[in-house]
Amino acid sequence: MSRSSIRAFGIACFLIGASMLLINKFGEAESESFNQTEYEQKITKLEQQLENANEQISLLEQTKELNNTNKETSTNSQVEPSKTEKKLEETKPSSNIIEATLHIYSGLTAYDIGKKLEDLGIVKNGLEMELYLAKPEYAKTIQIGQFDLNSSMSIEEIANIITGKKASSE
Numbered sequence: 300m301s302r303s304s305i306r307a308f309g310i311a312c313f314l315i316g317a318s319m320l321l322i323n324k325f326g327e328a329e330s331e332s333f334n335q336t337e338y339e340q341k342i343t344k345l346e347q348q349l350e351n352a353n354e355q356i357s358l359l360e361q362t363k364e365l366n367n368t369n370k371e372t373s374t375n376s377q378v379e380p381s382k383t384e385k386k387l388e389e390t391k392p393s394s395n396i397i398e399a400t401l402h403i404y405s406g407l408t409a410y411d412i413g414k415k416l417e418d419l420g421i422v423k424n425g426l427e428m429e430l431y432l433a434k435p436e437y438a439k440t441i442q443i444g445q446f447d448l449n450s451s452m453s454i455e456e457i458a459n460i461i462t463g464k465k466a467s468s469e
Contacts, residue, residue: 397421397450403443403461409433412441412461421448421457428454437462 399419403412409432417425431454432438440462448457459465 395450399448401446401448401461403441403446405443407441409438409441416448416457419448421450421452422454428457431455431458432461437464440464 397420409429413425413429416422422428437458442463
């Protein structure tokens, strides 16, 4: 490679860069005017949607007021529920059991699993679950996959499901 060919290559790179800069600078002015009209169209469209939404809100408020006045008149004329209905309501068990699917993937730590279970509402204390899964017999055998769990399960049952172990009789 001669000195003149390197110099010619450098000059060519400089000219290409300068021409790209000029094209970019003057080309933006045209695209900005196009974008400006596009934005104005979007703004008018959004303003129309806002007006429609406000009209719907006012209609809903009016119907709500009408329903409230109707309910007030109907509650005054209602009879108390019978004793059998009250007993049925009292005997219904309150099912506060939360069911969720836990997704375990490669690289998930015992801390992450405990935190996910706490966030899902399956366990109350994610740290307790983390410490249980950190035991050597569980830490080495955590399985990758999806597990259907619920909040009525004990920490040991959850750990056995996640690790694929049989329930131990301690």
